[in-house]
Amino acid sequence: MEQHLKHYSGPRQSHCSKWFTGFIFAMLLVGMVCSCAVTKNYQRPNTADVSQLFRDRDTSTNDTSTLATIPYSRFFKDKNLLMLIDLGLQNNLDLKIAFTRIQAAAAAFRQSKQAFYPTLSAQGEVSYNRPSTAQARANGVDVTSIPDNRIYDLIATTSWEIDVWGKLRSTKRSQYAAFLASQSYLRTVQTQLVASIAIHYYQLLAYDEQLRILDSTVINRQQDVDIVKTLKQSAIVTGADIANSEANVKVAKLQIPEVMQQRREVENAMSILLGMPPQDIVRNSFDSLAIDSSLHTGVPAQLLAHRPDVQEAEQAFQQAFELTNVARTHFYPSLLISGSAGWATANTLQGFFTGTFYGSLLGGVVQPIFNQGLNRQRLATARATQDEAYYTFQNTMLVAGQEVSNALYSFAIAKDKEAIRSAQIIDLKRAADFTKELLRYTPNTNYTDVLTAEQNLLQAQLEAISDKLQQLVAVVELYRALGGGWTDYATPTSE
Numbered sequence: 001m002e003q004h005l006k007h008y009s010g011p012r013q014s015h016c017s018k019w020f021t022g023f024i025f026a027m028l029l030v031g032m033v034c035s036c037a038v039t040k041n042y043q044r045p046n047t048a049d050v051s052q053l054f055r056d057r058d059t060s061t062n063d064t065s066t067l068a069t070i071p072y073s074r075f076f077k078d079k080n081l082l083m084l085i086d087l088g089l090q091n092n093l094d095l096k097i098a099f100t101r102i103q104a105a106a107a108a109f110r111q112s113k114q115a116f117y118p119t120l121s122a123q124g125e126v127s128y129n130r131p132s133t134a135q136a137r138a139n140g141v142d143v144t145s146i147p148d149n150r151i152y153d154l155i156a157t158t159s160w161e162i163d164v165w166g167k168l169r170s171t172k173r174s175q176y177a178a179f180l181a182s183q184s185y186l187r188t189v190q191t192q193l194v195a196s197i198a199i200h201y202y203q204l205l206a207y208d209e210q211l212r213i214l215d216s217t218v219i220n221r222q223q224d225v226d227i228v229k230t231l232k233q234s235a236i237v238t239g240a241d242i243a244n245s246e247a248n249v250k251v252a253k254l255q256i257p258e259v260m261q262q263r264r265e266v267e268n269a270m271s272i273l274l275g276m277p278p279q280d281i282v283r284n285s286f287d288s289l290a291i292d293s294s295l296h297t298g299v300p301a302q303l304l305a306h307r308p309d310v311q312e313a314e315q316a317f318q319q320a321f322e323l324t325n326v327a328r329t330h331f332y333p334s335l336l337i338s339g340s341a342g343w344a345t346a347n348t349l350q351g352f353f354t355g356t357f358y359g360s361l362l363g364g365v366v367q368p369i370f371n372q373g374l375n376r377q378r379l380a381t382a383r384a385t386q387d388e389a390y391y392t393f394q395n396t397m398l399v400a401g402q403e404v405s406n407a408l409y410s411f412a413i414a415k416d417k418e419a420i421r422s423a424q425i426i427d428l429k430r431a432a433d434f435t436k437e438l439l440r441y442t443p444n445t446n447y448t449d450v451l452t453a454e455q456n457l458l459q460a461q462l463e464a465i466s467d468k469l470q471q472l473v474a475v476v477e478l479y480r481a482l483g484g485g486w487t488d489y490a491t492p493t494s495e
Helices: 014-038 079-091 093-114 133-138 167-233 239-273 300-306 308-329 374-441 447-481
Strands: 006-009 119-129 149-162 334-346 356-366
Touching (some): 079 093, 079 167, 167 308, 167 447, 308 374
16 A cells, blocks of 8 residues: 655645655654564573583583683694694685675675665656658648757656664664674684694694604514524524514505505695695604693583684574564565656756756555465564574584583593503513513524514504594694684674
């Protein structure tokens, strides 16, 4: 339903203008009062009881210190690793893709703020009209006396939707939430990138250490071959023992190319993280790495403040909440104001703006009555999307707690194994040394015992590296799981 409020051509009608202004003011006042009843104010989703989110955490303590508040530049001590992290933050393509999402979301948010203002467009026209020559002759009119008819027209049009029910405000808030979510996504990518670079770096150092041990093992076993050959001359061992000792050297040598292949693949993967073609990675030694066992997790509720994917999930819920508000407003009438004004002259451009001025102003109210259930479908879809976003938020919180719990437990298990593994290596070294001595002086000793002792020692040494790597990875995973590793960005106001 539309009501024509004002139309004028030529002189202005002041009493109509006053009436129209009063009408608009009254509608704005009504809209401010009624919009509160149509749309709802956003409230953060209920996170229920998160005190046990980390499972085995001692809830009797109120230690709020957390690794998440430590910048990565202070969390990691290795200068080469810090250099690689900085390089990755500059060049990583996933991070650049995430930044383009921020730019797109920011553009949408800026546009949503402009929706409160009227639209304005201008149009210029020139029309040319000449009667039919044949028709003029048929009517007995002199063709040469018929002038050309030119009309020059310049018109400006405007339209404005008054936000009576809060549709535009809710749309703006939803776009702002989407913008914040895009920033949180960027931070999520950054935390994952920092953690991935650190883990790949530690894996490279672990492979370097494995190769060092394997190279040393090959040298030691080659020396054993020489010793066995000497013992053969003394008839202490047999030719089969020499063959076994030489095969034992090859067993160690065969492990070297496998580790080298794994190391190359990790280097190539890390190069991708750094946004570069595959290349060698500068690094320190595995022995230079120190492990900080003072792991502060803080309280579970801090995940809301520090973990970006939790923030992103909440902001997605807020966006869905505001879009539900928008869907509600479609059930209510829209107040539209449109107008146009311009000048027109005939046959000449001289004195164009002193020619005929015309204008019109139209106010209308449009109330949906029957539109094939579209408004109900919009609201039902918006509510379902809001529920989905809420469940996604809850699941993200649970996954965050799971990752923190897993990292803490992995670190504890690796630390428990460390002491046992060290004692095991000492025992296996003694066993290997004793077996070699027995081989020299006791004829009942079989060389197979020596092979078994050496193989067990090598396996324990390699597993000790894996144990330390497990601790390092667990610390990094805990740092990421708590929300550490991202840099804050400037955020525009929602106003």
